Amino acid sequence: MLLMPARSAPPGATPAAAYEQRLEAALAARQARGMLRALDPAPPAETLLVDFSSNDYISFARSRELRQKLLSVLTEDTKVYGPPSSRLLDGNSPAHAALEHRLADFFLAPAALLFNSGFDANVGLWTCLADRADWIVFDELVHASMHDGMRASRVLSARRLAFKHNSSADLARTLEKLVREDRGVASGTKSVWIGVESLYSMDGDLAPLLDIVETVERALPRGNGHVIVDEAHSTGLYGPDGRGLVCALGLEDRVLVRVHTFGKAMACSGAAVLASPLIRNYLINYARPLIYSTTMTYLSVLAIDKSLEMLEQGRANERAARVHGLATRLVTRLAAALPETGPTGSNDLVLPPHLLAIAASTATAVSSSSSQSAPDPTSRTRRLTVRRAPGAAVTVPATSPIVPLLTRSPRPLSAYLRTKGYLVRPITYPTVPRGEERIRVCLHAENTERDVDGLVEALRGWVRSGAGANKEEVAGSHEGETKRLAKKAAGERQAAVAMKARL
Numbered sequence: 001m002l003l004m005p006a007r008s009a010p011p012g013a014t015p016a017a018a019y020e021q022r023l024e025a026a027l028a029a030r031q032a033r034g035m036l037r038a039l040d041p042a043p044p045a046e047t048l049l050v051d052f053s054s055n056d057y058i059s060f061a062r063s064r065e066l067r068q069k070l071l072s073v074l075t076e077d078t079k080v081y082g083p084p085s086s087r088l089l090d091g092n093s094p095a096h097a098a099l100e101h102r103l104a105d106f107f108l109a110p111a112a113l114l115f116n117s118g119f120d121a122n123v124g125l126w127t128c129l130a131d132r133a134d135w136i137v138f139d140e141l142v143h144a145s146m147h148d149g150m151r152a153s154r155v156l157s158a159r160r161l162a163f164k165h166n167s168s169a170d171l172a173r174t175l176e177k178l179v180r181e182d183r184g185v186a187s188g189t190k191s192v193w194i195g196v197e198s199l200y201s202m203d204g205d206l207a208p209l210l211d212i213v214e215t216v217e218r219a220l221p222r223g224n225g226h227v228i229v230d231e232a233h234s235t236g237l238y239g240p241d242g243r244g245l246v247c248a249l250g251l252e253d254r255v256l257v258r259v260h261t262f263g264k265a266m267a268c269s270g271a272a273v274l275a276s277p278l279i280r281n282y283l284i285n286y287a288r289p290l291i292y293s294t295t296m297t298y299l300s301v302l303a304i305d306k307s308l309e310m311l312e313q314g315r316a317n318e319r320a321a322r323v324h325g326l327a328t329r330l331v332t333r334l335a336a337a338l339p340e341t342g343p344t345g346s347n348d349l350v351l352p353p354h355l356l357a358i359a360a361s362t363a364t365a366v367s368s369s370s371s372q373s374a375p376d377p378t379s380r381t382r383r384l385t386v387r388r389a390p391g392a393a394v395t396v397p398a399t400s401p402i403v404p405l406l407t408r409s410p411r412p413l414s415a416y417l418r419t420k421g422y423l424v425r426p427i428t429y430p431t432v433p434r435g436e437e438r439i440r441v442c443l444h445a446e447n448t449e450r451d452v453d454g455l456v457e458a459l460r461g462w463v464r465s466g467a468g469a470n471k472e473e474v475a476g477s478h479e480g481e482t483k484r485l486a487k488k489a490a491g492e493r494q495a496a497v498a499m500k501a502r503l
C-alpha cells in the first residue's frame with residue numbers, strides 16, 4: 001500500500017510545493033526499498049491476538065493488583081494533572097523528588113533523576129557528559145537514543161568508536177589502541193565513555209557485563225573509563241526483585257551511570273538516570289530534554305510509584321521466573337522443531353547462535369544462594385553461573401523474554417502468524433542491519449504454555465509449507481546471510497559452555 005502516491009499535478013493545477021515533492025519522493029523511495037513505516041491500524045493485541053509483541057514482559061499492564069494500587073490512592077484531593085511546567089521552573093514537586101529518592105534506594109544508587117522517557121534520558125546524558133577531547137566507545141548494537149545523544153555531543157564522529165556486539169575482546173583492543181595513541185587517555189586526563197545495554201532489544205542477548213567492566217578497569221587503570229548501562233529491557237526481569245543486571249552482578253559501584261526505563265516491564269512511561277549527586281546536578285544544568293520540556297504529570301509519578309511498589313514487594317519475581325520458563329520452553333522447542341523441517345541452511349527460519357546455545361545447555365535448578373529468591377515454576381530455566389564481584393558466584397537466567405528468529409520474509413511471516421492468532425512483529429532494516437531481518441517474539445508472564453506451543457506449531461507449519469522460500473521480500477544477499485548464520489549457529493552449538501564466559 002502506497003500511503004502517498006507520488007503526485008504529478010494535473011494540467012492547470014498548482015504544482016505540489018517543493019517540500020511536498022521532496023517528502024513524497026522520500027516516502028516512495030522508502031516504500032520501493034520495502035522500508036516504509038506505518039502505524040498499525042489493527043486493534044490492540046489483547047483484544048484479538050495472543051500478544052507476542054509488546055514490552056509488557058511481566059504483564060504488569062494487565063495486573064489487577066497494580067491497577068487497584070493506583071486507584072486506591074486517587075481521591076478527590078490527589079493531584080493528577082500537572083505540573084504544567086519544566087522541572088526547572090514550577091515542576092519540581094515533592095512527589096517527583098520523593099519518587100527519585102525511592103528509586104535511588106531501590107536500585108542501590110546514590111541518586112536518581114527522572115526523565116520523561118528513556119529516549120530523553122539517553123539523549124540528555126550522552127549529549128552532555130563527554131568533553132570535546134574525550135572518547136566514546138559503544139557496543140555496535142546500542143539503541144538509537146544513545147546514538148542520537150552521542151551525535152549531538154561535543155565529541156566528533158572520529159572519536160566515537162563502535163566495538164563488536166558483546167565482544168569484550170574487541171572492546172579491549174579498542175581501549176588499548178586509545179591508550180597507545182592518545183597520551184591524555186594513558187595519563188587519565190581524558191575520559192573514555194563506554195555505552196552498553198544490559199539486554200539488547202533486537203537480539204534478546206545479555207551483555208557480558210562483568211567482563212566489560214573488568215576490561216575497562218584493566219585497560220584504563222587510572223579510572224578514566226566510565227561505563228554507562230541502559231537497563232531498559234532488564235528492569236523487572238533480572239537481579240533481586242527486578243533491580244536489573246547491574247545489581248544482579250553487584251556492579252553498582254563500578255558502573256558510573258544506569259538508565260532504567262518505566263515503559264517496558266513497569267508498564268508506565270518515563271525513565272530514571274541513576275548516578276552520583278554530582279552527575280545528577282550536572283544533568284539538571286545541561287541535559288536539554290530535562291530542562292526544556294514539561295516534567296511528567298503527577299499521574300505518571302503515581303503510576304511509577306505503584307509499579308515500583310510492586311517490585312519492592314517482590315511481586316515481579318514469580319512473573320519474571322515464569323517469563324524465563326516460557327522462554328526456555330520456546331527456545332528448546334524451536335531448536336528441536338526447526339532443523340526437522342529442512343536441511344540446516346535451507347530453513348527460512350534460523351534461531352541465532354546464542355539461543356541455540358541456551359537450548360543445548362543443561363537445565364539447572366535455581367541456586368539457593370542466588371540473590372533472586374523467586375521460585376522457578378518450571379525448574380527448567382537455563383541459568384548462567386557468573387563470578388559475582390568481588391568473588392562469590394551468582395546465577396542469572398540465561399534466557400530473556402526476547403526471542404528473535406532470522407528470516408528472509410519477516411513481513412509475510414508476521415502476516416501469516418496473525419492469521420493463526422499470534423501477534424509477532426517483523427523487524428527490518430534499518431532497525432536491524434541488512435541481512436539480519438527477523439521476527440521478534442516477546443514473551444509475557446501471562447502467555448500460556450499453550451500459546452507458546454501453538455506458536456511453535458504455526459512456525460513449523462510455515463517452514464514446512466515452504467511459504468518463506470516463495471515470499472522473499474528482503475532485497476540483497478539475505479539468503480546467503482541466513483545460510484551463513486545457520487552454519488555459524490550449528491558450529492556454535494558446540495560452544496554452549498562459552499555462554500558462561502559471556503557474562
Ligand SMILES: Cc1ncc(COP(=O)(O)O)c(C=O)c1O
Nearest residue numbers: 117118119143201230232261263
Ligand atoms: C535499549 C533502549 N533504551 C531506551 C529506549 C527508549 O525508552 P523509552 O521507550 O522510554 O523512550 C528503548 C526503547 O525501546 C530501548 O529499547
